[in-house]
Structure formats: structure tokens, C-alpha cells
Amino acid sequence: MPKTYDEHEAEQHQPLATGSPQPEGELLPLRAPGVGDPVVDLSRGIVGTYQGAADGRWQLEPLHGGEPWTADPVHVRTATVNERIRDGMRHAEPAADVRYTG
Template sequence: MCAQDVSTDRQEPARVPDPGTLMVDISRGGRVGEFRGVAGPYWSLRPMNGGTEWEAEPATVRPATAMERLGAENTRCNARSRGDVL
């Protein structure tokens, strides 16, 4: 699936990321999640260390920085070493 534009309440359309892209939901305190797809007007994100997917408004989601990606990958590796995530 390639990236596409989706209209939001803002003037510019939000760019839909490719599945698997790490995104930050600023409405949830900077929670990092893996983009899973579009669900109506919302984007579905999945926590890196497992757990329940959540939906976020595209206007409150941004791509993760390099440091945020590194932190999320480290969290996932730690969860895998404990057996929390396959």
C-alpha cells in the first residue's frame, strides 16, 4: 500500500503513511505506535510492545523522530526478551 492524501479538518490533507511506519500520537502523551491502516476518519496504531490497537485523529499524529524510533525499538526488544511479545 502506498501513501495517499486524506482530507482532515485542517486546510492541508494529512499524508497517510505506509503500514508499519512508526508514528507518535500527541493526543496520548506522545505514545509511539506502528501505523496499521485507516479506519473511517481515524488512523489505527498498534503499540510496539504488543497490546490493543487504538484509533487516533490524523491531525494529532506525526512521524516518529529517530530518537523516538530507537526508544520504541528498544522497548520492543525488552518485551521480546521477557516473552511478552513474539
């Protein structure tokens, strides 16, 4: 049976961790996304793209330009379609020829 929209969205909010549950105090091995894949840094609440890894941290860049940053992989997950759209809308410039009349 195909997944519902809610099931798909819930799956998108899972951390990029693999493997079975680990005993408390042990870290899960993380699977890095592909270069350019959209992700969310939960510690900052920012949508960005994965650019690589160095010294145990992931290098991310904002989707729509700006300063790159590094993030702890345990605070990063795949961005949902809705998050990518909202981020694009936040950075979109209003059309110059649109006039609102009342």
C-alpha cells in the same frame, strides 16, 4: 548542502500534512504513512505503527505489542529514530546474567 542533524530532526517533527496553508477553520489534507511505518500519537505520547484508516481516524498499534487504538490524524506524526530507540529501551527486559558490582 546536506541537512544537519537538527534540521533532519525538526523535519521529522512536522505533522504528516501536505498542501499550502489553509484559511483558518479548514483542515489540511493529511497524507497517510505506509502500513507499518512508525508514528507518534501526540495526544497520547505513544509510539506505534500505522495500520490503516477507517471513518477518518488512523488505526495504530504499539511498536512492541499491546492493544491497538485509533487516533485523529492531525495528532499523528512520523516517529524519529530517537523516539523509536527510546520506546524499544522502555520495553526491553534486562539481561538475566548481568550483575552490577560496586
